[in-house]
Amino acid sequence: MNFSGDLPLRADNAPLSIDDNTAPVVLQLNGISKSFGSNHVLRDVSLKVHQGETVCLLGPSGCGKSTLLRCINWLEVPDGGTVHVSNQRMGVRDGSAHKMTDAELARSRARIGMVFQHFALWPHLSVLHNVMEAPIHVLKRPRDEVRAEAESLLNRVGLADKINAFPSRLSGGQKQRVGIARALAMKPDVLLFDEPTSALDPELVGEVLGVMRGLAEEGATMVIVTHEMEFARQVASRIVFMDAGEVIRNRTSGAVLRRAANAAGTAVSRALPGTSRSASGVMKTAPHDRGAAACLIQRVPPIARAPCRPPA
Amino acid sequence: MGDFLIVWQQRGDVLEGLAGTLGLLVVSAIASLVLGALLTPALMSRRAAVARLATLYVDAMRCAPFLLFVYLIYFALPSAGIRMSNWWSGAIALILYNTAYMAELLRGAWRELPSSMIESGRAYGFSGFTLLRRIILPPVFTSAMPMIGNQVVQIVKDSAFLTIIAVTELTHQMNGIQATYFIPFAAFITAIALYWAICLVIESMTGLLSKFAEERRA
Numbered sequence: 246m247n248f249s250g251d252l253p254l255r256a257d258n259a260p261l262s263i264d265d266n267t268a269p270v271v272l273q274l275n276g277i278s279k280s281f282g283s284n285h286v287l288r289d290v291s292l293k294v295h296q297g298e299t300v301c302l303l304g305p306s307g308c309g310k311s312t313l314l315r316c317i318n319w320l321e322v323p324d325g326g327t328v329h330v331s332n333q334r335m336g337v338r339d340g341s342a343h344k345m346t347d348a349e350l351a352r353s354r355a356r357i358g359m360v361f362q363h364f365a366l367w368p369h370l371s372v373l374h375n376v377m378e379a380p381i382h383v384l385k386r387p388r389d390e391v392r393a394e395a396e397s398l399l400n401r402v403g404l405a406d407k408i409n410a411f412p413s414r415l416s417g418g419q420k421q422r423v424g425i426a427r428a429l430a431m432k433p434d435v436l437l438f439d440e441p442t443s444a445l446d447p448e449l450v451g452e453v454l455g456v457m458r459g460l461a462e463e464g465a466t467m468v469i470v471t472h473e474m475e476f477a478r479q480v481a482s483r484i485v486f487m488d489a490g491e492v493i494r495n496r497t498s499g500a501v502l503r504r505a506a507n508a509a510g511t512a513v514s515r516a517l518p519g520t521s522r523s524a525s526g527v528m529k530t531a532p533h534d535r536g537a538a539a540c541l542i543q544r545v546p547p548i549a550r551a552p553c554r555p556p557a
Numbered sequence: 558m559g560d561f562l563i564v565w566q567q568r569g570d571v572l573e574g575l576a577g578t579l580g581l582l583v584v585s586a587i588a589s590l591v592l593g594a595l596l597t598p599a600l601m602s603r604r605a606a607v608a609r610l611a612t613l614y615v616d617a618m619r620c621a622p623f624l625l626f627v628y629l630i631y632f633a634l635p636s637a638g639i640r641m642s643n644w645w646s647g648a649i650a651l652i653l654y655n656t657a658y659m660a661e662l663l664r665g666a667w668r669e670l671p672s673s674m675i676e677s678g679r680a681y682g683f684s685g686f687t688l689l690r691r692i693i694l695p696p697v698f699t700s701a702m703p704m705i706g707n708q709v710v711q712i713v714k715d716s717a718f719l720t721i722i723a724v725t726e727l728t729h730q731m732n733g734i735q736a737t738y739f740i741p742f743a744a745f746i747t748a749i750a751l752y753w754a755i756c757l758v759i760e761s762m763t764g765l766l767s768k769f770a771e772e773r774r775a
Contacts, residue, residue: 318680347684355682365677368775369695382691383682411772431681 268295270332271435271466277316277326279309279490286312287323288490294435294468299461301477302470304487310470311362313487314437317468318357319350330356331434355383358428362440364420366412372399372423373408376430384431391430398426402456418449425456436460438469454480560743567734574730575751577644581716581726582755585651586709592652593659597697598689600664611660618657623715626654631722647719647726651712658708666701667693671775699770706763710756717752727751 272294279287286309294300302310315321317328319336328335335353336345345353366375376395380386399408402422412420421441428436438457442450454476460467461480471477477484486494564571599611618626630650631643641649670693678692698705720729727748735744 320676320680351679351682351684354680357680359677359680361673361677361680363671363673365671365673367674367678367692367696369699369773378691379681379683382687413772413774427681 266295266298268297270294271296271298271330272317272468273327273329274313274317275327275329277313277323277328279312279316279321279323286490287316289326290487290490290492291326292485292492292495294466296466297464298482299465299467299469299480300483300485301481302468302485302487303472303474303477304493308487309490310487311439314359314439314468314470317435317437318354318359351383355379355431356434358431358433358436360421360424360428360436360438360441363444364412364417364424366420366423366427368412371409371411372404372415375412375423376427379427380430395426395430398429399423401459402426403452416449417445418452421445421453422456425453425460429460434466436465436467438467438471440470440472442471442473560738560740561747563738563740564734564743564747567738570730570734571727571747571751573725574727577724577726577730578713578716578728578752578755581644581648581651581719581724582709582713584648585655585716586712588648588652589655589659589708589712590705592656593663594694594698596656596660597663597667600660601667615657615661618654619661621654623650623654624718624721626650627718627722643719643722643724646722647716647724650719651715654715655708655712658711659705662704662708663697663701666697666704669700670696674775696773696775699773700775702767702770703763706759706766709759709763713752713755713759 270293272292274290274292277287277290278285290309290313292300292313302313304310312321316323317330317335319328322336327337330353333339333353333356336350337343338345338349367378370378373392373395376398377388377391380391380394381388396405396408399405402425404419404422404426407415407419407423412423415423424441441457442453445453450473454473457467457469458476458480461482469477469481483495483497485492596611596615599607600615602608602611627647627650630653631646634641634646674696675688675693678688683692716726717728719726720732723729731744731748735741738744
């Protein structure tokens with residue numbers, strides 16, 4: 246992904262539905278299951294994310310969203326199922342049943358950016374060095390080049406004046422923007438966001454969502470676990486609802502369809518008459534079908550602002 | 558005051574002792590900190606055998622009286638065919654003994670680190686030694702800074718025991734002066750004052766480093 250260049254807005258080539266998406270598949274989860282003791286956190290979850298998609302994972306606390314996200318980069322090792330990132334299998338050596346060594350796993354993880362709920366910045370490093378650390382020491386890229394990129398990324402997330410500050414001196418919103426810059430500096434194939442705004446004071450949520458919105462518009466491939474319904478509705482190209490460890494709804498969001506409709510005019514409404522269920526169980530929604538989306542949102546129980554973690 | 562004058566006249570011996578103590582201090586503080594940092598990952602190892610072995614060493618050192626340990630190094634090693642000077646016997650005793658304490662206090666700091674920080678290191682592709690070196694140990698050191706300072710003070714005090722194997726250090730030299738001129742009060746008070754001065758220097762250095770560490774903490 247090239248984040249510094251001017252990528253076309255998603256609206257120009259927005260997918261009308263998941264099945265019509267011809268962009269390459271970046272992330273593919275197949276039959277992921279995970280238990281903690283007798284607690285089945287994930288049951289047979291499958292998900293496909295195409296390049297340039299912004300997928301929001303919604304659902305009540307404790308439904309397995311965060312665990313699913315952590316299974317993608319093997320921070321949690323799934324009990325069953327497979328994860329492919331850019332056609333490379335995670336955790337298991339291709340073509341064999343052997344587990345990856347730590348070093349192999351680390352190389353796979355370097356292709357996935359992750360933004361954490363509690364930021365998880367490295368406190369001993371300045372803002373600039375938080376962003377530069379992994380590109381230099383993991384990707385072994387030249388320092389000067391990395392530094393220039395890190396500065397421009399920090400500039401982009403509005404932290405140009407904080408590059409020499411340490412994380413302990415930043416507000417939550419600033420920390421999370423450093424977290425996003427740190428993820429982007431790795432030029433990952435896919436970006437994972439684990440409730441990026443749940444630990445923030447309400448007045449700081451907007452600045453982080455604003456950065457994420459910008460990324461979505463530039464065509465970054467993102468999977469976002471969030472409780473921000475309005476954000477998901479506006480920015481996601483697809484919204485996946487989870488409950489009790491299962492995907493209960495997986496649908497192209499109204500936002501994309503509306504954008505596509507603006508681009509393609511009435512052709513869209515002819516192509517998608519009303520709502521239908523495809524063979525894969527994926528909901529297709531027509532641009533005018535906002536009532537259905539509203540119903541769907543109401544189906545979800547009131548969301549507690551608590552981290553989505555399984556009981557230990 | 559006359560007694561202190563005698564001590565002053567013997568200042569050559571006093572300075573020699575002070576230099577000996579400072580030499581032991583610098584060598585053993587650095588070495589035990591480095592070895593402790595290398596031992597800590599073994600203490601935290603997921604491999605049970607490695608962790609048990611490391612813990613055994615740390616527990617053995619922490620339960621052994623330092624004086625006995627010095628005797629062991631000084632008398633037992635030569636009988637096993639390993640010979641070295643008194644100074645090195647003393648330094649090695651200090652290093653091995655304090656390595657255990659350093660490792661233990663670094664382990665404590667490591668346990669207190671927010672696990673999310675190490676997890677984000679893994680998520681960004683760090684593993685093995687690079688993870689240790691770049692992500693784990695720096696914050697372990699910054700948060701352990703005051704305790705490391707305490708342990709260095711402990712090394713200063715432990716070094717006084719080395720007089721029993723006749724290492725040229727401060728206690729040994731002052732004991733020599735008091736025995737020669739029968740001025741125990743003046744000699745030992747001077748020694749204590751000098752130890753105190755060393756500790757003040759260590760404490761102010763720790764203070765400066767802690768200030769440096771302050772904003773680098775989680």
